[in-house]
Amino acid sequence: MTKLIRRALAGAAAASAVLIAPLAAVPAADAATDGWAPLSAGHNVGIYDWTNSESNKRYGDLYYNEGSAVHATCWTRGETINNLGNVWYHIDAAIYFRDGLRHHEDVDGWVYGAYVDNNQTFHDGLAECTA
Template sequence: MKIKTGRRVASALGGAALALGITLGTAGTANAWTADWETVDDGHGVGIYNGPSSTSGKHGFHDLYTPDEVYLICWIRGEDIANQGNVWYRTSEVYYYRIGSYNLWGNYYVYGAYVDNYYAFHHRLDECKS
């Protein structure tokens, strides 16, 4: 329960910051109401990158796997990896369940095909404004 409570508090604080227009990096955000947590799908590790490209450099000390989560802000066009599409998600927070509930804060990007096979792109996220 302690882990879930901590993540909920962090999520509420992150949502409040977005609602007030405070960004956690230099890039802008989409409408705050579209942002949401997404559990990483099984099958492929998800790298955390500086930009919407696999050559932009990685952050974090591990790739994300189920049941890890990312806080999705908006989507942006970027590198098309292995002809799977070019949609990347901007994220302000990642949550590692597998290694003891570690949060990584910042303005990062994750590849949509590996996060949720573009579910959030098709159903709820806005395109990034900048």
């Protein structure tokens, strides 16, 4: 289901890019602009100030077995952890569950893509961060 939603979003982004391209610079037509990425890699995920695990954690960890997800806005290169690549997602929101309640928080930070979803959001066409 998640892949289906991502493909639909990617298709919508591509269609929008074609219509808007004459008016403004946009990411490549086949790139998704952003999207929700459920924690599906079997790892808990820290939210950091920057793209390495030595930087400060901004929030508590997200737990993969609780149905957590992050809203990725773009990706960039950073620290490689356990030879799983150097892709980090910038996020602006997270969903997590505590005490049986679903929480949605606006956050600003970086998460390691391999620990979120094995870099699937990156491979699905998330735009590279430009600033």
